[in-house]
Amino acid sequence: SPGGPGSPALPMPPTVIDLRRADDPRDVVHRAVQMLAEGRCVGFPTETDYVIAAGLRGVDAVAALARLASPRAGEPALSLVLKSVDEALDWSPRMPPALRRLARRCWPGPVAALLPDDDPDGLARRVPDATRASIAGGGRMRIRVPGHTVIADSLRMHAGPLTIAEPTHEGAAIVSAADLVARAGDLVTLVIDDGPVRYAQPATTIAVDAAGLHVVQPGIVSADTLRRLASLMVLFVCTGNTCRSPMAEAIFRQLVAERLGCAPDALDGHGVVVSSAGLAAWSGAKASAGALEAMAEIGADLSAHESQPVTETLVRQADVIWTMTAAHRAALLAQFPEAGGRVALLSPDRRDVSDPIGGPVSTYRACAEQIRGHLLARMATLAAELPGLDPGAV
Secondary structure (H helix, E strand, C coil), rough: CCCCCCCCCCCCCCCEHHHHHHCCCCHHHHHHHHHHHHHCCCEEEEECCEEEECCCCHHHHHHHHHHHCCCCCCCCCCCCEECCCCHHHHHCCCHHHHHHHHHHHCCCCCCCEEEEECCCCCHHCCCHHHHHHHCEEEEEEEEEECCCHHHHHHEEEEEEEEECCCCEECCCCCCCCCHHHHHHHEEEEEEEEEECCCCCCCCCEEEEEEEEEEECCCCCCCCHHHHHHHCEEEEEECCCCCHHHHHHHHHHHHHHHHHHHHCHHHHHHEEEEEEEEEEECCCCCCCHHHHHHHHCCCCCCCCCCCCCEEHHHHHHHHHHCCCCCCHHHHHHHHCHHHHHHHHHEEHHHHHHHCCCCCCHHHHHHHHHHHHHHHHHHHHHHCCCCCCCCCCCCC
């Protein structure tokens, strides 16, 4: 009889665990990590689809996944799943600035990035040829940092990254555990069921080349949203956001617009987003009269300015944060220590920008000239982040 003495072993159906009914989700994560460590394949939910994962060191499992994967033109068979942007930079140290900015704002999340696999300092060069052939195709890797908790927690506990196959059914992403089981057969040992996925659309796949950022495979995040998220975001910080930081924002807009050949109010369309905020600011206050007059004299209009306080969102999204004084920088870093690499005094020689509040318009003019001088000295800093910017243009 089937399964009797001497009979070949029959394929075992995968174990399916309903995460929603688990007494402790950590136990589910531990079990998944154990399966991965043993070189087995595990089915995971992500925010966009159900995927099948294997540890990068499991050569046989990776090969099996590659055979199951639904191919995409010009992409590798499998995606590399990582914990964070920092880990992605280990695989692609020369990630283009626009893609690095986008990744910091979108990961974890429903965006995949195609990156070169030939960086001499990247970890892809250290992967055995048999496995590398599955995660590289056409000279590119496809990297994801999913936002679903269970796969993120498993990545933190697993030794090394994961590879995933994203099988489809009739060309559509698989959005339920039952459909994944039906598609995967006996390849997968464990499937974690967390019900329908959050988005019934695939992850958006992007790439950056000499022509800029473009969408390779459309998905849940639109191209317009991605382009804005890939912009260089500069934030100026002072105390009340009514004098120094609004003037710095206005002068910076003028200087960058001159170099990019556009109007100051068109910078967003050229990949530059500029804002200002105050550490002790109230929302909605107008620029001071002296700031309004000093800026009007150079052709900048601050009449529509409304103050805003520094927020976690502003700090997290900004690529460059310039403070007016050392005290502003210290206060900002005390509140947001994770922003340390992006916060600096506006003055390259670490001199405070004097506060003109309460002074005559001549004091505001002098402050504006001080800010302009510091910004001119800072232009070269931005050239690497914004290749179209000519730091020496007048």
